[in-house]
Every structure is written in C-alpha cells, then in structure tokens.
Amino acid sequence: MIKLTNVNKVYGKGDSAVHALKDVNLELPSGKFISIVGKSGSGKSTLMNIVGALDSCTSGEVEIDGEVLNNKTSNQLADYRNKKIGYIFQSFYLEPTFTVLENVAMPMTIAGVNRKEREAKAMQAISDLNLLDKAKKKASELSGGQKQRVSIARALVFDPDIILADEPTGNLDSQNGQEVIALLQKICDSGKTVLLVTHNIDDARKTDIMVEIKDGVIANIIENDEATKKAAQHASDYDADGNLIEKSATSKNDSFEQEDIEIKVELAGNNDKQDVKTEKNISSLDVADKAQKVEE
Numbered sequence: 001m002i003k004l005t006n007v008n009k010v011y012g013k014g015d016s017a018v019h020a021l022k023d024v025n026l027e028l029p030s031g032k033f034i035s036i037v038g039k040s041g042s043g044k045s046t047l048m049n050i051v052g053a054l055d056s057c058t059s060g061e062v063e064i065d066g067e068v069l070n071n072k073t074s075n076q077l078a079d080y081r082n083k084k085i086g087y088i089f090q091s092f093y094l095e096p097t098f099t100v101l102e103n104v105a106m107p108m109t110i111a112g113v114n115r116k117e118r119e120a121k122a123m124q125a126i127s128d129l130n131l132l133d134k135a136k137k138k139a140s141e142l143s144g145g146q147k148q149r150v151s152i153a154r155a156l157v158f159d160p161d162i163i164l165a166d167e168p169t170g171n172l173d174s175q176n177g178q179e180v181i182a183l184l185q186k187i188c189d190s191g192k193t194v195l196l197v198t199h200n201i202d203d204a205r206k207t208d209i210m211v212e213i214k215d216g217v218i219a220n221i222i223e224n225d226e227a228t229k230k231a232a233q234h235a236s237d238y239d240a241d242g243n244l245i246e247k248s249a250t251s252k253n254d255s256f257e258q259e260d261i262e263i264k265v266e267l268a269g270n271n272d273k274q275d276v277k278t279e280k281n282i283s284s285l286d287v288a289d290k291a292q293k294v295e296e
Contacts, residue, residue: 086155
C-alpha cells in the first residue's frame with residue numbers, strides 16, 4: 001500500500017515559497033492501476049516523485065508497503081529506488097549511444113550485478129516487450145514508440161513492485177500511446193502497482209482509480225467501474241492477444257466518444273455536476289470549460 005499522511009512539499013522560502021503539496025492524506029491499495037490527473041502545476045508529478053523517493057516531503061510521512069521512507073538513509077533510498085520502483089518517463093531517458101540491451105541492463109549495471117546475469121535478465125525483459133530484433137540496435141536508431149517500450153523493459157528488469165509512469169504517452173502518437181497504456185494494464189494484471197501521471201482523461205478512465213489533484217490538494221478520488229474502463233479503452237480495438245488493431249480515424253468508436261462528451265456537458269449544464277462526476281466517473285477537468293459555456 002502507498003500511504004501518505006499529512007504530506008506537505010514546499011519549494012523556496014518566505015514570499016517566494018511555492019506549496020506544491022498541501023496536507024495530502026492518501027491511501028492507495030497495492031496491485032491496482034492508478035492515475036493521477038490534474039492541470040500543469042497542480043502537484044501531480046511532485047506527488048509521484050515523493051512516492052518514488054526522487055524527492056522528499058517537507059513534512060508528513062510517506063509509507064510504502066510498510067516501509068517509512070522518512071526513516072531511510074540516502075543509501076537505503078538509492079537501493080529502494082533501484083529495486084522497489086520502476087520508472088517510465090515521457091522523455092525516455094535512454095543513452096543514445098548504448099544498445100537496447102545496454103540501456104535495459106543499466107539498473108543492474110549500477111547495482112553491480114555480474115554481466116552474465118544482467119544480460120540474461122535484460123534479454124528476458126526485451127523479449128517480453130517484443131523487442132528481440134532491436135536488442136543490438138542503438139537507442140538513437142529507434143522510433144518514439146520503440147524507445148518507450150525499451151524504457152518500460154528497463155523499468156521491469158529488476159522486477160519492481162511499483163511502476164511509476166510520468167506522462168509516458170506525452171511524446172507518442174495516439175496509436176503508440178494506446179499501446180503503452182495497454183502494456184501498463186498488462187503489467188498491473190501481473191500483480192504490480194502502476195501509478196500513472198497524465199493529462200489525458202481518456203487514459204485515466206482506463207485505470208482502476210483516478211486521483212484528481214488541484215493546487216496541491218487531493219480534490220477527488222474516483223473508482224472507475226468496468227463499464228467506464230471498457231468505454232474508455234474500446235475493447236473492440238484490441239485482438240484476443242491484447243494487440244491494438246489499426247483503425248481509421250472515422251470509426252464508430254470515435255463518434256461514440258464525441259456523443260459521450262456532449263451528453264456529459266448537457267447534464268453538467270443542468271446544475272448536476274456532482275452527480276455527473278460520480279455517476280459518469282469523470283473528472284471536473286474535462287467538463288468545467290464546456291459546462292460554464294452551457295450554463296451561460
């Protein structure tokens with residue numbers, strides 16, 4: 001379980017201080033696909049960085065699976081980051097002159113794992129991501145989608161309990177983005193906790209739990225039901241093996257999405273925002289602007 005108690009994060013001092021997180025109290029169960037949504041500057045990446053020990057809180061307590069991060073030394077936190085957490089970033093952070101194999105094996109290289117063992121484990125992760133034919137290629141020779149798959153393989157190579165994904169689809173086209181979300185779902189299905197930071201509400205609706213953060217405060221927590229997740233992911237877009245089926249941009253699913261948005265805006269215009277947010281499993285982020293226009 002991920003548990004934050006009275007967590008605050010303040011950058012700077014005095015009049016220039018920025019309160020990125022304000023008295024955050026949050027408990028997230030293990031083994032779930034969880035999204036954190038919010039506008040730029042809302043504090044969602046700060047929250048993820050604190051869970052991943054890339055940053056520390058100014059006050060409060062952070063507990064991960066019974067371990068209190070506040071009590072750990074810098075060396076213990078480094079070990080926690082390397083073995084407990086797998087990181088996936090928007091910008092990939094691959095070494096361009098290294099091969100795919102070398103990039104995926106990097107966490108084990110840092111940890112001092114012998115070459116034979118780390119290459120065997122790295123090749124298994126590469127195989128799991130269907131990248132065997134790219135193992136000897138340099139990262140600079142890959143497409144954006146392939147680079148993100150390599151970064152996912154790297155995140156999995158130490159078999160971590162928690163995967164932190166910060167805007168992993170931000171630099172990808174829509175099809176590659178959907179494939180990455182499908183991969184994250186498979187990772188969660190294997191028993192891992194997946195924490196996704198995203199601006200994309202459609203991606204967030206595919207997760208088990210949505211946490212909306214606004215101005216450093218937890219504004220809303222929504223458990224997405226199966227109907228919501230199915231509507232968001234359009235199950236018919238995937239074959240029996242979970243692979244994305246290429247479709248035209250004018251498919252029925254696209255028209256369904258547009259119709260769904262129009263219905264939600266109309267309901268919001270009837271002064272029923274709270275019910276809509278709960279019953280429809282949506283965040284205030286994607287209706288606020290449209291609802292205001294309807295009400296006017």
